[in-house]
Amino acid sequence: MTSLCLPLASLSPRLGRCRWLLRSIVTNSSKKLDHPKKSILVEALPPEYLRKRHLPGAINIPGEQIQNRAPELMPNEDIEIIVYCAGPACHASRQAADELTSMGYVNVRHYVGGKEDWMQAGLPLVSGEKPLAA
Numbered sequence: 001m002t003s004l005c006l007p008l009a010s011l012s013p014r015l016g017r018c019r020w021l022l023r024s025i026v027t028n029s030s031k032k033l034d035h036p037k038k039s040i041l042v043e044a045l046p047p048e049y050l051r052k053r054h055l056p057g058a059i060n061i062p063g064e065q066i067q068n069r070a071p072e073l074m075p076n077e078d079i080e081i082i083v084y085c086a087g088p089a090c091h092a093s094r095q096a097a098d099e100l101t102s103m104g105y106v107n108v109r110h111y112v113g114g115k116e117d118w119m120q121a122g123l124p125l126v127s128g129e130k131p132l133a134a
Contacts, residue, residue, distance in 0.1 A: 038079070040081050041057050041059070041084070042059055042081055042083045043058045043059070043084060044061065044085045044092040044095070044096035045092055046062050047060050051127070051128065052127055053126065054115070054126055055084065055118055055126070056124060056125075056126050058084075059073060061073065062096075063099065066096050066100060066103070067099070067103070070105070071103075077104050077106060078106055079105075079107065081100060081108045082110075083097040083109070083110055084111035084113075084115065084118075086114050086115050087113060087115060087117060088114070090114060093114060094110055094112075097110040
């Protein structure tokens with residue numbers, strides 16, 4: 001498992017690689033509906049937090065549900081999985097990423113900055129939606 005680069009808000013205005021990567025998740029989320037998924041964005045917080053606001057295209061798998069739900073929602077252990085939570089002070093995404101790695105998922109990334117960093121970077125959030133399935 002790798003941490004996903006640096007927090008977006010700490011990057012220069014020139015837009016670094018990490019910002020491009022995460023922006024591509026937003027701009028390409030509608031295309032993923034028509035094409036095989038190349039990555040899955042997972043929010044590791046309880047469902048009520050996802051309903052309030054989440055990164056576009058994210059699915060919800062709270063940490064305590066990883067063992068049961070991950071194999072069903074993400075049967076391909078080779079797919080890139082990006083796990084996030086509220087922000088750097090929240091450890092739910094780190095724990096979920098560690099759990100996924102221990103289950104055999106080989107391309108797990110931990111977005112340390114989470115929602116907090118995403119918002120500080122001025123990127124869009126979605127609210128009021130039901131949790132999405134992979």
